[in-house]
Amino acid sequence: MRIAKRQGKVAIFPTCLVEYQAPGVGHDMVKVYERNGVECTLADTTACCGAPYLHSGDLKAFTRIAEKNVKDLARSVRKGNDIVVPQPTCGYVLKKDYVVYVGTDEARLVAEHTYDAAEYLMRLHKADGTSLDTEFNGFVPETVAYHTPCHLKAQNIGLKSRDLIKLTGAKVKLVQQCSGIDGMWGLRAENAELSMPMARKLADELKRAAGDVVAGDCHLANTAITEQTGEVPLHPLQLIARAYGIPEEGEQR
Structure with a gap:
C-alpha cells in the first residue's frame, strides 16, 4: 500500500x-x-x-x-x-x-x-502522525543474518536497520564482528596480515548465523564478506524493496 x-x-x-x-x-x-x-x-x-x-x-x-x-x-x-x-x-x-x-x-x-x-x-x-507501509507482499526471507557496521554502531543511534528488517516479519540474527576494513586501513596491502583474520572471523560468524539472506549497510564490509564467503549481502533498503515486491533493476515483474 x-x-x-x-x-x-x-x-x-x-x-x-x-x-x-x-x-x-x-x-x-x-x-x-x-x-x-x-x-x-x-x-x-x-x-x-x-x-x-x-x-x-x-x-x-x-x-x-x-x-x-x-x-x-x-x-x-x-x-x-x-x-x-x-x-x-x-x-x-x-x-x-x-x-x-x-x-x-x-x-x-x-x-x-x-x-x-x-x-x-x-x-x-x-513519530506521531507518520508511519511506514508494513504490507510486505514480496519476498521476505525467514531469517536474515545482519552485519552491524562499526561506523553505524559509532553513531549511537541503535540498531535501526535491524528494527526495519524486523518489520517484514523476518527473524534477524545479529553479527557484530568487525570486517577488518576500518575505513581505508584494511584496503592497504601492508595491513592485510592484520585485516584478513578479522574478515575471516566475520565470515565464520555469518556461517554460524546461517541466515537465508545476508544483509549489511556498509558496502566496504559487504565487499569483505563477498570475498570471504562468495555471498553478496543486500543493503537493508534493498531487502525492504524486495519485501515490498519492488523488483531488482533489470528484473521483469
Missing part, C-alpha cells in the same frame, strides 16, 4: 560507494522512501565526503573538502530537507567529523539534520 500523503522531504547524499559501485542501493532507497510518502531529491553536493583523505591522515585536504560540503549541505537543509546517507562511514563523517574539523554553526546544522537511511525511516515509523 503506497502512502499518499507526504511524510517527509529529504536530500540524498549518495556517497561515492553507492554512486559508482552500488547504484542499485540508491535506486531502491528512493523507491522505498517514495512508497512511504517521502519526497526525494539529490543534495546540493554529491561530492566525496572526504573520508579517504581523513583516514589517510591528510587533514588539510579533508578539511578543504569538508568546508565546501558543509556549505552545500547546509543549503539543502535550509530548503527544508533532511540529509539522508545510505553508507555508515560517510554518514559518520557528516554527523561527527564535520563538526570536529569544520566546527561552524553550519556544520552543526548539517549534523543535526543528517540521518542514516534506516534511521530516518524508523524515525517516521515511531
